[in-house]
Amino acid sequence: MALSNSYKLRCSIPGHEMDVRGVTAALVPAGAFVSVSRDRTGRVWTPNASPDKGFTEMHCMTGHTNFVSCVCIIAPSETYPRGLIATGGNDNNICVFSLDQPQPLFMLQGHKNTVCTLSSGKFGTLLSGSWDTTAKVWLNEKCMMTLQGHTAAVWAVAILPEQGLMLSGSADKSIKLWKAGRCEKTYTGHEDCVRGLAVLSDTEFFSCSNDTSVRRWMVAGECVQVYLGHTNYIYSIAIFPNSHDFISTGEDRTVRIWRKGECHQTIRLPAQSVWSCCILPNNDIAVGASDGLIRVFTEAEDRVASPQELLAFEDELSKTTIDPKTGDLGDIKIDDLPGREHLDEPGNRDGQTRLIKEADKVEAYQWSVSESRWMKIGDVVGGSSQHTTKKVTYEGKEYDFVFTIDVNEGGPSMKLPYNMSEDPWLTAHNFLQKNDLSSAFLDQVANFIIENSKGHVVGPATPSAVDPFTGSGRYVPGAADGRTGFGADPFTGSGRYIPGSGSTGGSTGATDPFTGGGAYSSAAFRQTATNIYFPKTDGVTFDQANATQIMAKLKELNGTASPEHKLSEEFVESLKRMLDSVVGGANNSTPPPSLQQINLLWKASHWPEDIVFPVLDILRLAVRHPQVNESLCGEAEGVQLCNHLLGLMAPQGRPANQMLALRTLCNCFGGPQGRALLLAQREAVLARAAELAVGGSKNTQVALATLLLNYAGCLHGRPDLEAKAQCLSVASSALESVQDKEAVFRLLVALGTTLASDQSARELARSLGVTSQIAKYSSVADPAKVGECCQLVLNELQ
Numbered sequence: 001m002a003l004s005n006s007y008k009l010r011c012s013i014p015g016h017e018m019d020v021r022g023v024t025a026a027l028v029p030a031g032a033f034v035s036v037s038r039d040r041t042g043r044v045w046t047p048n049a050s051p052d053k054g055f056t057e058m059h060c061m062t063g064h065t066n067f068v069s070c071v072c073i074i075a076p077s078e079t080y081p082r083g084l085i086a087t088g089g090n091d092n093n094i095c096v097f098s099l100d101q102p103q104p105l106f107m108l109q110g111h112k113n114t115v116c117t118l119s120s121g122k123f124g125t126l127l128s129g130s131w132d133t134t135a136k137v138w139l140n141e142k143c144m145m146t147l148q149g150h151t152a153a154v155w156a157v158a159i160l161p162e163q164g165l166m167l168s169g170s171a172d173k174s175i176k177l178w179k180a181g182r183c184e185k186t187y188t189g190h191e192d193c194v195r196g197l198a199v200l201s202d203t204e205f206f207s208c209s210n211d212t213s214v215r216r217w218m219v220a221g222e223c224v225q226v227y228l229g230h231t232n233y234i235y236s237i238a239i240f241p242n243s244h245d246f247i248s249t250g251e252d253r254t255v256r257i258w259r260k261g262e263c264h265q266t267i268r269l270p271a272q273s274v275w276s277c278c279i280l281p282n283n284d285i286a287v288g289a290s291d292g293l294i295r296v297f298t299e300a301e302d303r304v305a306s307p308q309e310l311l312a313f314e315d316e317l318s319k320t321t322i323d324p325k326t327g328d329l330g331d332i333k334i335d336d337l338p339g340r341e342h343l344d345e346p347g348n349r350d351g352q353t354r355l356i357k358e359a360d361k362v363e364a365y366q367w368s369v370s371e372s373r374w375m376k377i378g379d380v381v382g383g384s385s386q387h388t389t390k391k392v393t394y395e396g397k398e399y400d401f402v403f404t405i406d407v408n409e410g411g412p413s414m415k416l417p418y419n420m421s422e423d424p425w426l427t428a429h430n431f432l433q434k435n436d437l438s439s440a441f442l443d444q445v446a447n448f449i450i451e452n453s454k455g456h457v458v459g460p461a462t463p464s465a466v467d468p469f470t471g472s473g474r475y476v477p478g479a480a481d482g483r484t485g486f487g488a489d490p491f492t493g494s495g496r497y498i499p500g501s502g503s504t505g506g507s508t509g510a511t512d513p514f515t516g517g518g519a520y521s522s523a524a525f526r527q528t529a530t531n532i533y534f535p536k537t538d539g540v541t542f543d544q545a546n547a548t549q550i551m552a553k554l555k556e557l558n559g560t561a562s563p564e565h566k567l568s569e570e571f572v573e574s575l576k577r578m579l580d581s582v583v584g585g586a587n588n589s590t591p592p593p594s595l596q597q598i599n600l601l602w603k604a605s606h607w608p609e610d611i612v613f614p615v616l617d618i619l620r621l622a623v624r625h626p627q628v629n630e631s632l633c634g635e636a637e638g639v640q641l642c643n644h645l646l647g648l649m650a651p652q653g654r655p656a657n658q659m660l661a662l663r664t665l666c667n668c669f670g671g672p673q674g675r676a677l678l679l680a681q682r683e684a685v686l687a688r689a690a691e692l693a694v695g696g697s698k699n700t701q702v703a704l705a706t707l708l709l710n711y712a713g714c715l716h717g718r719p720d721l722e723a724k725a726q727c728l729s730v731a732s733s734a735l736e737s738v739q740d741k742e743a744v745f746r747l748l749v750a751l752g753t754t755l756a757s758d759q760s761a762r763e764l765a766r767s768l769g770v771t772s773q774i775a776k777y778s779s780v781a782d783p784a785k786v787g788e789c790c791q792l793v794l795n796e797l798q
Helices: 307-318 340-344 424-434 439-452 547-560 569-582 595-604 613-622 626-632 635-648 655-668 672-680 682-691 698-715 721-735 741-755 759-767 770-779 784-797
Strands: 003-013 020-025 033-037 042-047 055-061 068-074 084-089 093-097 106-109 115-120 126-130 135-139 142-147 154-159 165-170 175-179 182-187 194-199 204-209 213-218 223-228 234-239 246-250 254-259 262-268 274-279 285-289 294-300 353-358 361-368 373-380 392-394 397-399 401-406 413-418
Touching: 003 262, 003 307, 020 285, 033 068, 033 285, 042 084, 084 115, 084 126, 093 115, 126 154, 126 165, 135 165, 165 194, 204 234, 204 246, 213 234, 246 274, 254 274, 254 285, 307 373, 340 353, 353 373, 392 401, 392 413, 397 413, 401 439, 413 424, 413 439, 424 439, 547 569, 547 613, 569 595, 569 613, 595 613, 595 626, 613 655, 626 635, 626 672, 635 655, 635 672, 635 682, 655 672, 655 698, 672 682, 672 698, 682 698, 682 721, 698 721, 698 741, 721 741, 721 759, 721 770, 741 759, 741 770, 741 784, 759 770, 759 784, 770 784
Parallel strands: 020 068, 020 274, 068 115, 115 154, 154 194, 194 234, 234 274
Antiparallel strands: 003 294, 020 033, 033 042, 042 055, 068 084, 084 093, 093 106, 115 126, 126 135, 135 142, 154 165, 165 175, 175 182, 194 204, 204 213, 213 223, 234 246, 246 254, 254 262, 274 285, 285 294, 353 361, 361 373, 392 397, 401 413
């Protein structure tokens, strides 16, 4: 078997439906490896028999309810002679699998946020790291200890050969050495998040970081070497056996092979993020990337892909589009670029990049030492030499623009080609369908196209509230623009719920509970230099109601209910008296609710799910009343209420019930018993709320944002970082999908309230990428309060 001086493509492996976040070599079968993906699965791949150079999926593992982030192999034992596979995910769980069944043998639960890194050691020991800022040590299906000391997400962990020594790397820029659960040493030097660790021996280890460097450390404490070459975040690192040589991958689209302390080879991929890498027993390299593919590279000539496959790979790479703003090209400037003659001169090092002008395009080339030639790695878009009138080639066609769309944090970047003659709404619709994304993103993507194409749309622009497929007005629940059918609550018929409006009738409500002025006015902000938005520690509730229409709907549904569910006239009349007693505020002369009425309301709230929503609306209003809040939110009763509402909020439940259950939880914050209940049940409530963070109507989005805001207010001033971490995580997820500006605003206020006067919470938010996530809202001018509040939050994060 002859070896070449460089790695070349062996095969590309499709199979995962989303980006591949982790890969690791398996113990058995021989030559196999395991991959995990945001598609919620893990897969075992075995090498095909010669002369086929590819791999076949042997086993698909399911069990996580959210994205799978990391994977490791647990060594064989007497009980499991072939070893086990452990995977960690965004559902906060660790699943442990055998090679014999697709479902997990058992699950390890205890982390409060995403499990993003795993490492295994002797005797079945498992070490995990999480966004909750902790690492945990597991043995025999139990958590033996929790390693606490980092102030931000723990992105990397590793177990050293010497028994009892463990490493953790964090977004707080530090690495810690642990022994018997105690922090023995802290290593500093990285200037950004530490993303990966690899153990070289019992005295040395490597680390990689978002600061684009790899460092080699002595366990004793000294950093003995810094390796520079990447131009963007480095996500993973793996060491060749019995060697100081290693490989690294990152956000600059590259795999880099390091030999004798130097970057020996750079392999660029046609994918934005190269998330993970591992070295197979035969020294082949497997990498997982954001395009959902696994690619295997080899230096063994008899395993190199066919010339046709190599040419196809190079052609795919040449057609990629590169935005110079991402840092993929390092600090190369694109002004005053030379022409093709610049490629007549050989490069100085492997992976060197040159940009040239070719006709109306800017092309990027990379020098390959092994082949002694410049290889095209893509077309540069979005730079100063790229004008809206110039065409960009994408998948064999020319477009005015090729945008990069990032829907989820850490998720795959998707390309959206667009010509100015096209309808932006239809283009957005087709993009969502092609990438199997929720239609809830339609407004966001279409508006992104319009904004970033600088308004050069041929023909009349489609109004934002007109359905591009039917031509009719598109129903937008909770919209506040005054059009017929917009702004009305679909369940009561009254105006959109505006907390603090003081109205109980059908007005649309114009009072903003944060500024005291018009709902979309920022005059108060502009007249004062003080922060009027956060921290907001008083609960925000949903007070508006149209009692007449609520009762009309209840009676209508009761009339069609089955005999076993039909309420008596006396029962209905009791609910009416209850509603009258909790609506009307200080001017209400109706007697307060009686215990009998409260019990009947609780019983009615268990009506069938398809007709219960008007009862839930009464419950939503009732829990604001001191007597009802005390009765339904007490210790024993409160747990029952909370569990009932969480059941109605199940992801497969009815949207109306989900939204009203969220509003009811928000209104529980109006009394001391309700606040105590929801703080005690915080983990379960926010875990269920997180499941509703993606998609949902605008009314649901506002209710979810308000729930998070109320939690943030209760937690303000408390040293409970674990609770704040959960709030930040759910708010971060919600910000990825909310469309309604009022919901965005309340999420920003929740973030500001969480961060205010809390350095640890600010560091945690930075480690979760909140700064880059919300920056897009700083320029929002309508409503102005969104942009203003966003800027204040960004100031907190500086």
